[in-house]
Amino acid sequence: MSAAAHEPVQVEFYFDFLSPYAYIGSVSIERLAKELNFEVVWRPLLLGITVVKVMGLKGVSEIPLKREYVRHDVERFARYLDIPFNRAPTETMKSLSAMRAFVWLDRKDPDKARRFARSLFEAQWARARDLSGIDAVVALASSVDEDPEEMRSGILDPDIKLLLTKQVDAAIERGVFGAPTFAVGGELFWGADRLPMVKRWLETGGW
């Protein structure tokens, strides 16, 4: 049921750039990591695979009632946690290029990939940029001292596409389906609103 408390730990953070809740979760988990001194391992997820293909559901923007609730709630949630939020006018983001850029960079430099992921999340959800296209993604390459054209080749590389697919399959294999999901050892916590529970789990070793 529980790991021993007070051991050095890491938290795995499953994300998809298209989710504003994953953005809120990314800022929250990094804050908590500073407070409790643990490492955050960023793990890519594709909600188009898990939610639509595996679970047989629909994207939020296609769901009556929930669509309107979420639109209001994410802004209220960001204010609640004092996280900058300013979304692009486009209803939904297509995250595949951005996710592949992350995987490409993560393979050669995980630290830099994490910094780049934070930049992408921040541009998309706090600075109202639409990063759906490959051009918009590679335009941010220089923010982490990467060459835009090299990044573009990485995004289009079949090996990178396959690597992302494999990582998503591995996430599904362990039961991950939504973003953000936080994994503490074998325990999965789904939702940015579960951070207080993640914190308690880390502090106590579980219950």
Add this chain to the structure above:
Amino acid sequence: MSAAAHEPVQVEFYFDFLSPYAYIGSVSIERLAKELNFEVVWRPLLLGITVVKVMGLKGVSEIPLKREYVRHDVERFARYLDIPFNRAPTETMKSLSAMRAFVWLDRKDPDKARRFARSLFEAQWARARDLSGIDAVVALASSVDEDPEEMRSGILDPDIKLLLTKQVDAAIERGVFGAPTFAVGGELFWGADRLPMVKRWLETGGW
């Protein structure tokens, strides 16, 4: 954006007996009501209408990955909040009889209906009873000094069926789709994990 703080308030609590999260939410909101001294108005919802018919989704027990996550999570969540939890072996509960019993009793005695609802939730989710059938529901009538056969007639009364439908329609009209949902004035908070946010909203008047 916000109501004035520190005014006497009430919180509307939307529930469906079939949801273990609504059970957790019912205990949590009543605890918070004692702490902050507000009234809880219980409002019936039918997830079979909102989730399946209006939103076009599926019940949790039919969703791969989420089904397994939720099964584990509700028990962990109940322990986290120190709420007794012991589910019936049946995978899902059919709540229509129980919901109609609530509406029938609520029409004549809202206080008693609230007590009865707490009994039903507790029997279903803490004492592993399956309250799917009308017989199981009316068997609990005596716990609130009601006659079982009178309650049975109420459950089968077309006026009560219509009244429940109208109440669910009114919930949908204001944007409610899930259970538990907490309404503070015009602000909706969906999910038992949003109680800390509801608390802050009540304490500050919103943000």
